[in-house]
Amino acid sequence: MPDFPIRKIAVTIEEILHDGGPPAHIPRRRAAALAVVKNPFADRYVEELESAMEDLKPLGLMLSDRLIAALGGDAKAIDGYGKGAIVGSAGELEHGALWHVPGGYAMRERLGEAKAIVPSAKKLGAFGARLDVPIGHVNAxxxxxxxxxxEVGVPDGPRPDEIVFALVMTSGPRIHDRMGGLKASDIKAWDGLR
Structure with missing residues (x-):
């Protein structure tokens, strides 16, 4: 990734035992992997950006691999995901959109061709900005x-000419979920695409 040199990588893991109710039989685990990279498009408008997504594919695969390892190494145990980007102040929101393909498809590939769209968020942010990365089920x-x-972020980024790219994966539902709807055990082939 010569155009997107990495300054820093951070991996955060959470284990949720309860959320005010009874302790869960199996704790929920959430993890985020973030990369702080140089933004080659900072301080200038570039018409053609789409080809840069190809340059970011190795980063998406690397962060996906780190998340799977952080969550125990079993890709089959991971059933939730999301992605996001925080673009430094010298960039534009569209630079965060570069993460759609390399971040989303990397997770889908590593998790065995997950069917559901990968929820996404992006924003422009100053030093220390935080982002709530939305999470959804991998297949529906x-x-x-x-x-x-x-919530993700790094204390020392993004600098104005950087982007923080983030991937999130989870194992298990919310600890005390009880809002009904489609159950993970009832997913049919195309539920991820409705």
């Missing part, structure tokens, strides 16, 4: 038990 958009968000 309507599994309410997996609707969630994880």
């Amino acid at each position: 958009a309507y599994v309410r038990s997996h609707f969630d968000a994880m």
Whole structure:
């Protein structure tokens, strides 16, 4: 990734034992992997950006691999995901959109061709900005038990000419989910695409 040199990588893991109710039989785990990279498009308008997504594909795969390892190494145990980007102040929101393909498809590939769209958020942010990355079930958009968000960020970024790219993966539903809807055990082939 010569155009997007990495300054820093951070991996955060959470284990949620309860959320005010009874302790869960199996704790929910959430993890985020973030990369702080140089933004080659900072301080200038560039008409053609789409080809740069190809340059970011190795980063998406690397962060996906780190998340799977952080969550125990079993890709089959991961059932939620999301992605996001925080663009430094010298960039534009469209630079965060570069993460759609390399971030989303990397997770889908590593998790065995997950079917559901990968929820996404992006924003422009100053030094220390935080982002709530939306989370959904990997195989069906309507599994309410997996609707969630994880706040991510790094204390020393993004600098004005940087982008923080983030991936999030989870194992298990919200600890005390009880809002009904499609159950993960009832997903059919195309539920992820409705």
